[in-house]
Amino acid sequence: xxKRFIQKSFNNxxxxxxxxxxxxxxxxxxxxxxxxxxxFSTIIDxxxxxxxxxxxxxxxxxxxxxxxxxxxxPRVVLAFLVGASLALAGAxxxxxxxxxxxxxxxxxxxxxxxxxxxxxxxxxxQLPFVGTFTLPIVSILFGLxxxxxxxxxxxxxxxxxxxxxxILAGIMFGAFFSALISLMxxxxxxxxxxxxxxxxxxxxxxxxxxxxxxxxxxxxxSLLLLWxxxxxxxxxxxxATAAHIGVDVMRRKLVILTGASLLTGSAVAVSGTxxxxxxxxxxxxxxxxxxxxxxxxxxxxxxxGAFLVLADLAARxxxxxxxxxxxxxxxxxxxxLFAVLFFKRMKRKT
Amino acid sequence: xxxxxxxxxxxxxxDKMVLQDVTFTVQKGELFGILGPNGSGKTTLLxxxxxxxSLQTGMIFLNGKPLVSFSQKELxxxxxxxxxxxxxxxxxxxxxxxxxxxxxxxxxxxxxxTEGDEQAVIxxxxxxxxxxxxxxxxxxxSGGERQRAYLARALAQEPDILLLDEPTNHxxxxxxxxxxxxxxxxxxxxxxxxxxxxxxxxLASLYCDRILFLKQGSVIGVSEPNDMIEESTLRNVFGAxxxxxxxxxxxxxxxxxxxxxxxxxxxxxxxxxxxxxxSHERIVVTTSQPFKVLSSSLxxxxxxxxxxxxxxxxxKDYRCDDAEEEMKQYLRSHxxxxxxxxxxxxxxxxxxxxxxxxxxxxxxxxxxxxxxIGNAVDAAKAWERDESAKGVGTINIIVFIDGTLMDAAYxxxxxxxxxxxxxxLYDERILDPKTNTxxxxxxxxxxxxxxSQMNTVFDYAGTITPLGKAIGRSVYEATREALxxxxxxxxxxx
Numbered sequence: 106x107x108k109r110f111i112q113k114s115f116n117n118x119x120x121x122x123x124x125x126x127x128x129x130x131x132x133x134x135x136x137x138x139x140x141x142x143x144x145f146s147t148i149i150d151x152x153x154x155x156x157x158x159x160x161x162x163x164x165x166x167x168x169x170x171x172x173x174x175x176x177x178x179p180r181v182v183l184a185f186l187v188g189a190s191l192a193l194a195g196a197x198x199x200x201x202x203x204x205x206x207x208x209x210x211x212x213x214x215x216x217x218x219x220x221x222x223x224x225x226x227x228x229x230x231q232l233p234f235v236g237t238f239t240l241p242i243v244s245i246l247f248g249l250x251x252x253x254x255x256x257x258x259x260x261x262x263x264x265x266x267x268x269x270x271x272i273l274a275g276i277m278f279g280a281f282f283s284a285l286i287s288l289m290x291x292x293x294x295x296x297x298x299x300x301x302x303x304x305x306x307x308x309x310x311x312x313x314x315x316x317x318x319x320x321x322x323x324x325x326x327s328l329l330l331l332w333x334x335x336x337x338x339x340x341x342x343x344x345a346t347a348a349h350i351g352v353d354v355m356r357r358k359l360v361i362l363t364g365a366s367l368l369t370g371s372a373v374a375v376s377g378t379x380x381x382x383x384x385x386x387x388x389x390x391x392x393x394x395x396x397x398x399x400x401x402x403x404x405x406x407x408x409x410g411a412f413l414v415l416a417d418l419a420a421r422x423x424x425x426x427x428x429x430x431x432x433x434x435x436x437x438x439x440x441x442l443f444a445v446l447f448f449k450r451m452k453r454k455t
Numbered sequence: 456x457x458x459x460x461x462x463x464x465x466x467x468x469x470d471k472m473v474l475q476d477v478t479f480t481v482q483k484g485e486l487f488g489i490l491g492p493n494g495s496g497k498t499t500l501l502x503x504x505x506x507x508x509s510l511q512t513g514m515i516f517l518n519g520k521p522l523v524s525f526s527q528k529e530l531x532x533x534x535x536x537x538x539x540x541x542x543x544x545x546x547x548x549x550x551x552x553x554x555x556x557x558x559x560x561x562x563x564x565x566x567x568x569t570e571g572d573e574q575a576v577i578x579x580x581x582x583x584x585x586x587x588x589x590x591x592x593x594x595x596x597s598g599g600e601r602q603r604a605y606l607a608r609a610l611a612q613e614p615d616i617l618l619l620d621e622p623t624n625h626x627x628x629x630x631x632x633x634x635x636x637x638x639x640x641x642x643x644x645x646x647x648x649x650x651x652x653x654x655x656x657x658l659a660s661l662y663c664d665r666i667l668f669l670k671q672g673s674v675i676g677v678s679e680p681n682d683m684i685e686e687s688t689l690r691n692v693f694g695a696x697x698x699x700x701x702x703x704x705x706x707x708x709x710x711x712x713x714x715x716x717x718x719x720x721x722x723x724x725x726x727x728x729x730x731x732x733x734s735h736e737r738i739v740v741t742t743s744q745p746f747k748v749l750s751s752s753l754x755x756x757x758x759x760x761x762x763x764x765x766x767x768x769x770x771k772d773y774r775c776d777d778a779e780e781e782m783k784q785y786l787r788s789h790x791x792x793x794x795x796x797x798x799x800x801x802x803x804x805x806x807x808x809x810x811x812x813x814x815x816x817x818x819x820x821x822x823x824x825x826x827x828i829g830n831a832v833d834a835a836k837a838w839e840r841d842e843s844a845k846g847v848g849t850i851n852i853i854v855f856i857d858g859t860l861m862d863a864a865y866x867x868x869x870x871x872x873x874x875x876x877x878x879x880l881y882d883e884r885i886l887d888p889k890t891n892t893x894x895x896x897x898x899x900x901x902x903x904x905x906x907s908q909m910n911t912v913f914d915y916a917g918t919i920t921p922l923g924k925a926i927g928r929s930v931y932e933a934t935r936e937a938l939x940x941x942x943x944x945x946x947x948x949x
Contacts, residue, residue, distance in 0.1 A: 155649050165721055172648045203542065203544075243739065271914065335555075335558060335561075335566060338547070338551070338555060339549065339558060341542075341544045342541055342542055342544050342547075342552070342555070343541060343542035344543055345507055345538060346538070346542070346555075347528060348505075348507060349505060349507075349531065349535065349538070349609075350531050350535075350556055350558045350608070350612065351527050351528040351529075351530065351531025351532070351537040351559030351612075352558065352561060353526070353527045353528070354527070391546065395547070395548075396544070396546035396547055397546075397547065399550055405717070447621050
């Protein structure tokens with residue numbers, strides 16, 4: 106018994122150790138590779154210099170410090186936060202809805218949040234008191250509203266809320282909101298190119314502002330979800346079972362949906378719609394570590410972040426010096442996986 | 456003490472009344488069964504108890520407190536539920552599944568997994584005997600094992616009350632018995648209260664302390680199985696024809712179902728349904744359809760369905776330690792199915808057997824008697840005799856009846872036949888050679904009452920009833936005739 110317990114803890118510790126290494130390496134890779142290649146050692150030197158005041162190696166030019174600290178690092182951190190948010194939100198949606206095909210993108214939450222973001226960007230709206238946080242807040246609210254619309258609609262169609270119906274409703278609302286965005290773009294005309302890049306998802310040239318803008322929502326959303334990992338496990342056995350073992354179903358459901366929407370909305374606000382991250386990452390982790398949310402949620406967060414850092418790296422190096430939208434990379438990987446999952450699911454049913 | 460009190464609960468779903476004015480109480484440590492046909496509101500009632508549905512009218516009290524005053528978590532510490540089916544979930548191990556049961560015992564803000572939690576989980580898994588499958592995926596278990604894993608999860612909640620919705624649904628009969636044995640044991644040992652929906656009336660009758668019958672949302676009755684498992688009640692509640700019987704060991708009734716069958720033999724004369732083969736070694740009556748028999752015979756005693764009736768001749772000095780087994784072997788060697796055969800022995804000459812056929816208005820009767828008085832005995836003085844040697848039966852009576860006999864009729868038919876036999880002995884002036892008083896029978900007599908269980912129904916077969924009269928007359932006549940032939944042959948021999 107004790108042995109098994111230790112074994113289990115050790116396994117978890119080993120899993121986390123590997124994960125942390127993967128995260129650090131992907132972050133370093135993200136900073137290192139680019140039009141100007143920067144070796145890992147230099148990056149670490151720069152960090153030590155910046156954060157701990159150790160003297161900088163004399164061969165490192167000061168503009169390199171600038172590049173690392175003001176261009177590469179914020180981009181990598183933002184990519185990490187966005188990826189972590191989307192993957193964690195995806196894992197939560199999947200657990201709560203008992204639906205392996207659910208993620209912020211397939212549920213239409215991303216599109217809904219985009220509408221909010223586009224409205225803010227193009228009408229230059231600024232809400233009182235919240236200042237620069239207007240963008241993520243509006244995005245989050247739009248995302249949350251979309252989610253409830255999708256769920257209410259699904260429920261109205263079919264009380265048992267089957268997986269396919271939820272996804273269909275999500276795609277339907279997503280299409281509608283995409284059309285709304287296109288309409289807005291067509292009407293404004295001017296900054297067409299920029300908004301299209303944004304729509305396809307990008308973490309380029311956002312600087313620290315954007316990173317700081319999403320950070321509070323990321324922290325709150327992540328904590329809300331990680332705090333509800335036991336409840337998510339219970340929901341995996343159905344809402345009735347969750348209630349039987351003592352879960353306050355309505356409240357917890359609301360908390361989880363809010364947490365996931367916070368993450369999705371704030372991610373969309375700063376990076377546009379990046380699809381399928383929330384689908385790919387939790388699925389891979391489930392394959393390796395099982396469905397227990399106590400492990401699944403933190404790992405989704407960490408690997409989601411690392412994945413998007415690497416996806417961003419690919420996006421800007423494949424056809425360098427030009428950049429691909431990051432959403433192209435994630436969709437290229439995610440859409441086929443979605444197809445496989447969907448195929449397997451329908452096969453199992455027949 | 457009442458753990459649960461349900462007062463005037465009604466529930467309406469859209470415009471349909473699912474439950475109407477349901478009132479009952481459950482005591483601590485009871486195994487309480489809820490039975491009723493499909494759509495009678497059983498599951499709705501259980502869902503109201505588990506707060507899965509909210510009360511519309513009426514009150515439910517748990518340990519004296521209104522159910523609504525419990526938070527979901529407080530309730531889960533008191534009541535655990537094992538639903539009929541749980542969504543299958545992929546990838547969770549048995550242990551992870553059972554661990555969920557501890558949810559209600561942990562803090563909300565900073566849940567901490569304590570040694571106590573761990574122990575409760577292991578104990579629960581142990582109780583359902585799944586320790587060896589603890590790390591296996593719940594989706595890899597068989598239906599019965601999965602049900603047990605969910606039961607363990609419910610037990611890990613350490614509840615006072617366990618609510619079960621047809622718990623034995625996915626189990627084979629051995630697993631069902633085992634589960635119910637366990638539940639029954641826990642109600643006694645741990646004072647656990649179990650409230651369960653049952654589908655199988657017999658399981659409910661055997662295991663429940665009390666049973667509640669629901670029909671169209673109303674309570675038909677709540678009481679002990681002995682009071683509730685009544686033919687008329689069951690017919691009223693389920694609308695299915697059943698017959699109540701006594702369980703061989705447990706003092707609770709069991710029911711059997713009466714299927715509607717085509718009985719092509721129904722129209723045939725009793726005589727045409729019987730084939731009789733006579734030889735000096737045995738008389739074999741073969742029936743074209745099984746007869747239900749109550750007999751004291753060597754093979755097939757008690758109640759039995761039979762198609763073959765064998766009266767076998769053995770020599771006067773037949774001795775065997777295990778006569779029954781020897782008889783079975785004899786039957787087998789003559790390709791007779793032992794389970795379908797009534798086997799008797801006699802030392803008298805089979806040619807002296809008497810056959811009497813009677814056709815009455817609503818039934819017919821066929822009686823076969825072989826009689827010898829070598830062991831004639833006066834039952835009233837038998838205690839004065841000291842020998843205990845067991846000879847072979849000397850008066851064997853088989854009565855075939857075309858009719859449906861209730862249990863009482865069988866027993867009365869036995870009595871009537873015995874009385875008629877005794878009277879025949881009396882009128883033939885047969886004496887017990889030891890006591891020199893009138894003999895009432897011989898020491899190893901045998902009687903079989905065989906009824907076709909079709910056509911006219913007979914509740915009784917006492918001497919006042921037409922059936923009793925016919926039995927008495929047939930047996931009397933046949934016995935006298937057989938005795939006369941026996942004595943005649945003895946006279947001839949000497």
